[in-house]
Amino acid sequence: MIKKFAFALLALFFLPLTLATPAHASLKIDITRGHAQPLPIAIVDFLGKNRTERSSGQQVAEVISNNLSNSGLFAPIDQESFIQTADSLLVQPRFGDWRIINTQALVYGKVEMQEDGRLRVEFRLWDVFAEQQLVGQAFYTEPDNWRRIAHVISDKIYERLTGEDGYFDSRLVYIAESGNARRRVKRLAIMDQDGANHRYLTDGNTLVLTPRFSPTAQKITYMAYYSNRPRVYILDIDTGREEVLGDFPGMTFAPRFSPDGKSVIMSLSHDGNADIYLMNLETRRIRQLTTNSAIDTSPSMSPDGKRIVFSSDRGGSPQLYTMDVDGSNLRRVSFGNGRYNTPVWSPRGDMIAFTRQLGGTFYIGVMRTDGSGERLLTESYLDEGPTWSPNGRVISFFRQERMSRYGDGKTRLFTVDLTGYNLREMQTPNDASDPAWSPLLPIEQR
Amino acid sequence: MRLRILPVIALLFLVTACGTGTGTGSKYSTGAPGTLGERFGSVVVGSQRDLAVNVGDRVFFDTDQWSLKSEARDVLKRQAVFLKRHDSLTVTIEGHADERGTREYNLALGERRANTAKDYLVSQGVSANRINTISYGKERPAVLGSNPAAWAQNRRSVTVIN
Amino acid sequence: MHSLQEIRAAISEYRELSLYEMVDRLPMRAGITLSAFFHLFALLLVAGAVPGFSPSYDFDIAPPIPVQVVNISDVANLPNMRQRPKPAPRKPAPAKYAPPPPSRPSRVAPEPVPEVSLPEPRQVAKPQPEPAVKQETLEPPKQVELPKAPDNFASVLKTVEELESQSKPQPENFTSDPDRPLSITVIQAIQAQIERCWAIPAGARNAEDLVVEISMVLNPDGSVRSARIVNTSRAERDPFFRTAAESALRAVYNPNCNPLPVPLEDYEKWRNITLRFNPKEMLGL
Numbered sequence: 018m019i020k021k022f023a024f025a026l027l028a029l030f031f032l033p034l035t036l037a038t039p040a041h042a043s044l045k046i047d048i049t050r051g052h053a054q055p056l057p058i059a060i061v062d063f064l065g066k067n068r069t070e071r072s073s074g075q076q077v078a079e080v081i082s083n084n085l086s087n088s089g090l091f092a093p094i095d096q097e098s099f100i101q102t103a104d105s106l107l108v109q110p111r112f113g114d115w116r117i118i119n120t121q122a123l124v125y126g127k128v129e130m131q132e133d134g135r136l137r138v139e140f141r142l143w144d145v146f147a148e149q150q151l152v153g154q155a156f157y158t159e160p161d162n163w164r165r166i167a168h169v170i171s172d173k174i175y176e177r178l179t180g181e182d183g184y185f186d187s188r189l190v191y192i193a194e195s196g197n198a199r200r201r202v203k204r205l206a207i208m209d210q211d212g213a214n215h216r217y218l219t220d221g222n223t224l225v226l227t228p229r230f231s232p233t234a235q236k237i238t239y240m241a242y243y244s245n246r247p248r249v250y251i252l253d254i255d256t257g258r259e260e261v262l263g264d265f266p267g268m269t270f271a272p273r274f275s276p277d278g279k280s281v282i283m284s285l286s287h288d289g290n291a292d293i294y295l296m297n298l299e300t301r302r303i304r305q306l307t308t309n310s311a312i313d314t315s316p317s318m319s320p321d322g323k324r325i326v327f328s329s330d331r332g333g334s335p336q337l338y339t340m341d342v343d344g345s346n347l348r349r350v351s352f353g354n355g356r357y358n359t360p361v362w363s364p365r366g367d368m369i370a371f372t373r374q375l376g377g378t379f380y381i382g383v384m385r386t387d388g389s390g391e392r393l394l395t396e397s398y399l400d401e402g403p404t405w406s407p408n409g410r411v412i413s414f415f416r417q418e419r420m421s422r423y424g425d426g427k428t429r430l431f432t433v434d435l436t437g438y439n440l441r442e443m444q445t446p447n448d449a450s451d452p453a454w455s456p457l458l459p460i461e462q463r
Numbered sequence: 464m465r466l467r468i469l470p471v472i473a474l475l476f477l478v479t480a481c482g483t484g485t486g487t488g489s490k491y492s493t494g495a496p497g498t499l500g501e502r503f504g505s506v507v508v509g510s511q512r513d514l515a516v517n518v519g520d521r522v523f524f525d526t527d528q529w530s531l532k533s534e535a536r537d538v539l540k541r542q543a544v545f546l547k548r549h550d551s552l553t554v555t556i557e558g559h560a561d562e563r564g565t566r567e568y569n570l571a572l573g574e575r576r577a578n579t580a581k582d583y584l585v586s587q588g589v590s591a592n593r594i595n596t597i598s599y600g601k602e603r604p605a606v607l608g609s610n611p612a613a614w615a616q617n618r619r620s621v622t623v624i625n
Numbered sequence: 626m627h628s629l630q631e632i633r634a635a636i637s638e639y640r641e642l643s644l645y646e647m648v649d650r651l652p653m654r655a656g657i658t659l660s661a662f663f664h665l666f667a668l669l670l671v672a673g674a675v676p677g678f679s680p681s682y683d684f685d686i687a688p689p690i691p692v693q694v695v696n697i698s699d700v701a702n703l704p705n706m707r708q709r710p711k712p713a714p715r716k717p718a719p720a721k722y723a724p725p726p727p728s729r730p731s732r733v734a735p736e737p738v739p740e741v742s743l744p745e746p747r748q749v750a751k752p753q754p755e756p757a758v759k760q761e762t763l764e765p766p767k768q769v770e771l772p773k774a775p776d777n778f779a780s781v782l783k784t785v786e787e788l789e790s791q792s793k794p795q796p797e798n799f800t801s802d803p804d805r806p807l808s809i810t811v812i813q814a815i816q817a818q819i820e821r822c823w824a825i826p827a828g829a830r831n832a833e834d835l836v837v838e839i840s841m842v843l844n845p846d847g848s849v850r851s852a853r854i855v856n857t858s859r860a861e862r863d864p865f866f867r868t869a870a871e872s873a874l875r876a877v878y879n880p881n882c883n884p885l886p887v888p889l890e891d892y893e894k895w896r897n898i899t900l901r902f903n904p905k906e907m908l909g910l
Contacts, residue, residue: 046900052823
């Protein structure tokens, strides 16, 4: 019995000799590090049949190149180094020519004036290594509106290569500042997100503050001191007409549209106490959402329209709270030292941006909607008032320098990526504050 | 003979001292009479300048505070006397904040400060419907500069005759 | 001590026995010795010290601990790795204006009377009606035979075909053992090279989920013959995953990181490689 057992054991010892497997199994290797270099992309001047079309084509390529480069995620390749000529491109790209100059993506297209007077711009995006067309589309609009097409094309490229929604076909409204600091002249101003098409919407005779876009980007709500009464107004950009949102006793301020555009949330201050109110734009009836004796202000609604984030000093210093749209389910979401203010819900719904003050320094920060994962993206003497790009990836805010006793010290708009990288100053004709970013502008399907 | 000139000279000095009428609270703290519009020295009685120069048109607050310090209460008491004296006047109390805060919160803070001052005046017997309030947040600094001294001057509520 | 003759006799006798019978006849002492020997053999076998008996299995090499510590903040300076601002010294809770007595009525009636007469809207700015932008989709252009410019890639492929036809009879000439795994140095070299070409998708939603596996077949000269995403169905559904997958593929196909630094004589060891691109470490997650 024991000997049988011993025999079996012996047999087992010799078993491996019979199972000689060849070493053809797939070698598995982990790659855990890489780089954060921007994607090299070649953007060829768009072609045209005549000088006007070719000139437009060059401008379109330039706008696209600047957009992609400013995002920090793309590195447009110097046109001087291109090997393949533009006309042969229209037939087919010669991928070897592009691989040699280290291009990974290729963009080209053409511009055509149509018989009906409209402009047609077509473009193609190619993956140079895979030798495949990724996107091919054409757009039509009024010739003067060519910049919008360049922005839309930039968005399509950005979306296909990053997986994120784009943000280039959008506008910013802000407060243009000038004059003596004791009595600043402040005007409503609007521009494309790259600074083009800049114009003023008010004349500066009345103090205007904190403008915000409606979801269609065709209306702006803001606070103004007409007749020395601080009130909330709505300006229709299409018609240029402005109207007051209710004439309540006390100051109304800090207005924002709801995501469906049908309501405005704001602060109403009466007898020194500021609370948050919701106004239905159709019925003009208002509903009080907070009843605390603390200062409750700077409300911002989530993109699903269900919750509101706001700042309140009911705990001693200003901190951030969220509540349902009817004022219930109040939750505190900021817990650090110092003060938290100007909260703004991301259009992606996943984060809240805010201004934080600690010691003598201001910070722009983001946190998840339950208050976790707080990250500070910028810091300076005074950074304030974040606003999200339509894809929730970039934040614009304003930065004010220390003021000398003569009152000088600049105030400018900046943008920074959600990762904290790519801090850039936005070009404006004068000093600027209170930026607000529009949603993507509408495109119609043909 | 020379000694008799001395009291005359002293009397002359006394008269000129009465004539200038400068210094805060000289008239109103003693309740001495003065008619609205009448010139008292270089200041028109019941004007904004009169309020600023002889009474004190503003009170100051600590950072993030809207409670009244004792000096503030003294100034507001004098303002109440002034307003009760010239009972046809109405005022707007402007509330302000320094630049070390965000825009909307500072608007609310300024409103708090204006209302605190108003409530105190009302408690001193001034009728509430004579007092309006408005907040300018950090939009209208009185003193330029990014330093604590400037900020202290800007955290204020100012009573302005309408 | 047995004589030589006795031993010879024993051996010839044993030759006619089956293995079972052989064992059955073992004296006690011999049995113990034999058992000890086999136990030792088994131990050595498991330790891999016996030549020709190393067990072969899929090489699943975890990344070796780097000798040179890479300062992550050089590459992805996410602000949450920066120093936290020092908190201000604790201030006493500020004295507040006394809250109003509870009996004070609510400030504004919850349903105020709707405005009877609103001021008329007035013109403050120039009208700016928005012109429409319309879009349509284009098909990829038809494939056309272009006169071929000298294409580096094509010439490499041709040489590879020649190489492959030559490489097949070679295995018998290998000096190294086909069953020994690829050395750590070679694996590190491959990692370092691919890492130079891999652009990490930072800032994407749920970036930590974007682990991409690329299965490659290499040519005998170390260049990539073919590479494919292992999870293609997810790439079709999820635009972020597709971006991450395309970024991994570009790392593999990039002419700057091709061919891989592999020992040419060990072709069978690295002919099939699966790369697992995992951004977690870089994103500080």
